[in-house]
Amino acid sequence: MKKLRIVTRSSKLALAQVDWVKNKLNNFYPDLDFDILKITTSGDKFLEAPLYKVGGKGLFVKELDDVLIQGEADIAIHSVKDVPQTLPDALILPVLCEREDPRDAWISPQGLRIEELAAGANVGTSSLRRIVQLRRVRSDLNYLSLRGNVPTRVAKCQAGDFDAIVLAKAGLARLEMSDVITHVFPPQILLPAVGQGAIGIVCHKAAEAVRALIAPLNHPRTYHCVMAERVMNKRLHGSCQVPIAGYAFVENESITLMGRVGHPDTTEMVEASCTMPFDAFEALGNEVAERLIAQGALSLIESFVKAKE
Ligand SMILES: NCc1[nH]cc(CCC(=O)O)c1CC(=O)O
Structure with a gap:
């Protein structure tokens, strides 16, 4: 193969992950070229309601699945955390790249830890997983919905909409935004989401040349x-x-x-x-x-x- 066609979401994090995968592939295949097909998915459009109310993470993935099924791209690159449990029959998730730090990060513009916030302080996260676990540390905080892509969420926090927010450390690291992190939660306190911090590559089951090409990226x-x-x-x-x-x-x-x-x-x-x-x-x-x-x-x-x- 001379050229690999990649389909991706168009968010900054998705594009950073595409660059990461391209670099890894070029280490194995210096002459490999890429075509990048960027899609703004319906998940990227409905940014107001909490994700769990608008149909979940599947929204970010389905449109990319369709591109692969139709043969318009060879691979899709995802945060595997966003890849639903069941893939369409024609597709497979054969490659999981080496995981970044899987832990959750705490961002507080005033530099306060969760223990130090005043009662009723506003904490932004739309993740039920994060809310139910953090409630055990501080049941007296006000947990509010926070959506949008990672840089938007950080900007909302820095604009004063929240006293603190919670984001995956891996996404911040990939965007070279780790300097905003105030604290990183140990898994015993805030156990990460399934797949958090790992990039997964989805392709057509029957695409043997593609599967052979990407196989060395599996960790x-x-x-x-x-x-x-x-x-x-x-x-x-x-x-x-x-x-x-x-x-x-x-x-x-x-x-x-x-x-x-x-x-x-x-x-x-x-x-x-x-x-x-x-x-x-x-x-x-x-x-x-x-x-x-x-x-x-x-x-x-x-x-x-x-x-x-
Ligand atoms: N739900 C959105 C999403 N999907 C993947 C990441 C971060 C990167 C990763 O976990 O691999 C994020 C943002 C976040 O949860 O902070």
């Missing part, structure tokens, strides 16, 4: 961890519309997966974790899901889905 440790998280999420019928957190890491040839599901009204949360051999990522994802289900996770998730209707 096995990231792949096993993110797949363990996604298997757990799938068993829980997870989507971005429910507060599920999942984070796996490798230590001494084993993978540990931690999972959490939040309660809609209280500061209760169910959580589970388990460690298995490196290759057992699928069993691991299912085991942690089953342990969460044994504690009532499915009915918690259902209560969120109902509340949305």
